[in-house]
Amino acid sequence: MIKGEKYADFWIEEGILNFVYKPNTVLDLDGAKAVVRTRLRFQNEISYPILCDVRHLKTASKAAREYLAKNGCLKALAVAIVMENAYSGTLYKAYVNISNPTVPTKGFNTISEALGFLNEYKMR
Template identity: 35%
Template sequence: MNTYHENNYATYSLLLGIVYVYYKKDVVIDLEAAKEIVRDRLQFQDGRSYPVLCDITDVHYVAYEARTYLAFYGSQLTDHVALVCRQMGNYRMAEFFIGTDQPLQETQLFTNEAAALEFLETLKKKNNDLS
């Protein structure tokens, strides 16, 4: 399995059992972009489920159809999702996404990566303890 992938919208990396998705600056996500983003992540993960950290700080806009698609299909092969956003406008957009589109997997919003990683690591440990 590769540990790095990049497309027009984001970079994907795998480190210590967590998939990191960093969206590129000023990206606009319409339905076709959402499909490519999800397809690439699923291929990158090679059929394995992981906790996912998505940094959406630099996303410019996400269309309604894309949000709906990401909430459903984007939840595939994710154990939990931590959204990281350091800008207030995108933070509000992400709050709206979580509350309105209701992703299928537990999704939390954070203003910094350290808190997001702590959330994912805690859930990873809980899941391992249950196994």
């Protein structure tokens, strides 16, 4: 598990990389680059389905969303985004519809639903 990262905590559980943003995170382009760099180093060249919990993310700039849609999908087999409130839903819609992520990506309101989706993409 990586807990020292400024923006999020990472860990791998049952073949899925869990990625949880820290409370009140404001993500700009530099932050997005740092997140991807840290995640890729953590993955050590292994691709995983990714559960990305954005419930504590305060906001992400357009540049950060675009960067994550393209480069944030590196070494990802699929991405499930867990969100709660309407604002996160708006960010998710912008991310998926405008930024066009390069791997299967879906939004969910619960972790259990997200894990159900990601289980289809786990390496066997």
